[in-house]
Amino acid sequence: MQIILVLAVVAAAGLVLFSLARGLIYFAQGHRAAAEGNLRENQIMxxxxxxxxxKWQAITIILLIIIGLTAAGSS
Known part of the structure; x- marks a missing residue:
C-alpha cells in the first residue's frame, strides 16, 4: 500500500511540475499574445x-498526509 501511495505522490508531483511549466510558458508568451490580439485566450490558459x-498540489498534500497516517498507524 505504501509503495502505491509513494508512486501516486511522485505522479502527482510530476503533474504539479508540468502544470507549473505550462503556466510559465503561457505567462512568458503574454507580450506576443497581446501583440497578436490573443491576450484573452492567453490569460484563460x-x-x-x-x-x-x-489541484495537483492539494492532491499531493492529501496523499502525503495519508502516507503519514498509515506510517504512524503501522508502528
Missing amino acids: QNKMMMARV
Whole structure:
C-alpha cells in the first residue's frame, strides 16, 4: 500500500511540475499574445494552468498526509 501511495505522490508531483511549466510558458508568451490580439485566450490558459497546479498540489498534500497516517498507524 505504501509503495502505491509513494508512486501516486511522485505522479502527482510530476503533474504539479508540468502544470507549473505550462503556466510559465503561457505567462512568458503574454507580450506576443497581446501583440497578436490573443491576450484573452492567453490569460484563460494561464488561469487554467494555475488551477491545475493548485489541484495537483492539494492532491499531493492529501496523499502525503495519508502516507503519514498509515506510517504512524503501522508502528
